[in-house]
Amino acid sequence: MKIDLKKLAGLSAGRVPFSESLDLRGETLYGAKPFQNPVQINGEITSESGVLRMTGTVQTVYSTACARCLKPLDVPLSARVDTVLTDEPDAEEDDDLFVLTGDSVDTADVFVPALILQVQMTYLCREDCKGLCPHCGADRNEVACDCESKQIDPRFAALRALLDSDADRDN
Secondary structure (H helix, E strand, C coil), X not given: CEEECHHHHCCCEEEEEEEEEECCCCCCECXXXXXXXXXXXXXXXXXXXXXXXXEEEEEEEEEEECCXXXXXXXXXXXXXXXXXXXXXXXXXXXXXXXXXXXXXXEHHHHHHHHHHCCCCCCCCCCCCCCCEXXXXXXXXXXCCCCCCCCCCCHHHHHHHHHHXXXXXXXX
């Protein structure tokens, strides 16, 4: 949603509320399309003594998979935005400022990056998730597989054979 800032720029005090829903189903993040639900943005732009400030929240449900067992997860995701709008190009390095390129601002340009910054690299279905067996692929949360718990790296098989032969000699 583009908001025209001309009417606020001349006022010593003013307020423009906004609310919108974005469809980000086509956006790819970490090789997946995690935004299957609408992204809801609510906020306002205020003018106080000629300084424009944008505040608000952005919320959605982030669809991903557990990093250990690969079960689908829907994680509520939200972010709070509080930024000053400026037209000074030298201010790009300040995190609390958003540099305007014209007389309007697109709310998605401010709120979507704030939402994406809230995304973690991994999510777990529960803290004590046991994950998948690396050998048979069984979900260890549901079944106990019969795979040997001490799997030996094939590169170290010769060393294991030496240890086994020493143990046989000692007996």
